[in-house]
Amino acid sequence: MQIQSKHYHTIWVKGDRSSIVQIIDQRKLPFEFIIRDLESPADCFGAIRDMAVRGAPLIGVTAAFGMYLALFHLEGKNPEVFLAETADYLKSARPTAVNLAFAIDEMLEFMLQNLNDEAIMLKTLDRANALKELEIGFSEKIGEFGLEIIEKIYQEKREPVNILTHCNAGWLACIDWGTATAPIYKAHQKGIPLHVWVDETRPRNQGARLTAFELGEEGVPHTVIADNTGGHLMQHGMVDVVIVGSDRTTVTGDVANKIGTYLKALAAKDNGVPFYVALPSTSFDWNMEDGVAEIPIEEREAAEVTDIEGWSGATHQSVRLIPENSRAANYGFDVTPARLVTGLITERGICKANKQDILNLFPEKKK
Ligand SMILES: CSC[C@@H](O)[C@@H](O)C(=O)COP(=O)(O)O
Numbered sequence: 450m451q452i453q454s455k456h457y458h459t460i461w462v463k464g465d466r467s468s469i470v471q472i473i474d475q476r477k478l479p480f481e482f483i484i485r486d487l488e489s490p491a492d493c494f495g496a497i498r499d500m501a502v503r504g505a506p507l508i509g510v511t512a513a514f515g516m517y518l519a520l521f522h523l524e525g526k527n528p529e530v531f532l533a534e535t536a537d538y539l540k541s542a543r544p545t546a547v548n549l550a551f552a553i554d555e556m557l558e559f560m561l562q563n564l565n566d567e568a569i570m571l572k573t574l575d576r577a578n579a580l581k582e583l584e585i586g587f588s589e590k591i592g593e594f595g596l597e598i599i600e601k602i603y604q605e606k607r608e609p610v611n612i613l614t615h616c617n618a619g620w621l622a623c624i625d626w627g628t629a630t631a632p633i634y635k636a637h638q639k640g641i642p643l644h645v646w647v648d649e650t651r652p653r654n655q656g657a658r659l660t661a662f663e664l665g666e667e668g669v670p671h672t673v674i675a676d677n678t679g680g681h682l683m684q685h686g687m688v689d690v691v692i693v694g695s696d697r698t699t700v701t702g703d704v705a706n707k708i709g710t711y712l713k714a715l716a717a718k719d720n721g722v723p724f725y726v727a728l729p730s731t732s733f734d735w736n737m738e739d740g741v742a743e744i745p746i747e748e749r750e751a752a753e754v755t756d757i758e759g760w761s762g763a764t765h766q767s768v769r770l771i772p773e774n775s776r777a778a779n780y781g782f783d784v785t786p787a788r789l790v791t792g793l794i795t796e797r798g799i800c801k802a803n804k805q806d807i808l809n810l811f812p813e814k815k816k
Pocket of ligand 1: 503504505506546615616617618619622623627628629655693694695696706707708781
């Protein structure tokens with residue numbers, strides 16, 4: 450059963466019930482469209498850890514709403530201590546995406562400053578909503594800058610532009626627009642003919658399930674491929690550009706993104722295919738210099754590799770994929786060194802993946 454076309458944000462506060470935050474549960478898409486209520490920091494933690502919400506900007510904003518929901522659970526507690534503990538707790542939900550710590554730190558600072566304000570509920574809600582709008586605005590700007598890359602390729606080629614992407618860095622991951630997908634949506638809206646190669650993105654298949662769903666909803670021509678196909682396509686001139694997202698990019702331009710991204714970057718380098726990373730400034734780690742050595746890489750349950758989920762008719766099923774006595778490892782992300790990255794598409798423009806160029810774009814981050 451394919452769900453009906455509908456474009457939502459991926460998180461919002463429930464109409465007249467400001468103590469309830471709602472999300473689209475991404476675990477059952479594209480076959481089931483489920484909206485879930487989050488009513489506490491623990492609900493937000495669970496949604497992030499179990500990947501009902503996922504994608505760097507969205508998990509940051511979900512945690513921001515988690516901090517807001519903490520205000521409904523203050524009774525009998527020391528507010529300063531409880532909020533600081535809640536911040537640490539939410540930060541521990543997933544380790545790699547830096548947007549999580551960014552959003553939580555912003556919220557904690559704001560809430561501690563306004564603890565004695567009788568309008569703290571409203572003000573904190575406004576702050577969480579402002580972070581949500583910030584991410585949406587960043588994604589849209591990324592789309593405008595990234596459009597220039599696709600447009601230039603089309604002007605030279607005069608044939609549909611073939612773009613390869615990995616995982617889901619789309620509106621589901623970013624509340625609206627997406628990072629890697631925003632340039633694609635902008636180009637499609639402008640009438641530039643294009644086609645997207647969608648890596649399935651084992652083990653959780655965010656490409657096959659979510660990116661393909663998104664592109665289909667928007668009417669963007671696309672083809673889902675097994676994860677190992679990209680190199681072959683690049684060798685045969687079938688990819689004009691690779692655009693991916695990022696969970697954490699160092700100030701030197703090393704890029705952590707979904708496992709398998711690094712191999713795509715290597716293949717792109719070997720074949721002279723431009724490899725772009727689209728990311729908002731909230732996905733930069735301004736304190737890290739060496740991505741391979743320093744970025745914490747999430748390891749998830751082996752069951753995501755040993756078993757595979759699918760839908761048979763209206764039934765959701767999970768089946769074993771590997772021998773009962775074989776072990777499985779499940780690294781969630783890898784790091785693509787800056788030397789393999791053609792450019793970073795940010796909300797302020799496109800820059801090379803090196804410290805000088807990144808800080809020229811974000812001079813306020815210079816130390
Ligand atoms: C703008 S989304 C960038 C990344 O968050 C995305 O590419 C990705 O790797 C998501 O991983 P996920 O494990 O699904 O949260």
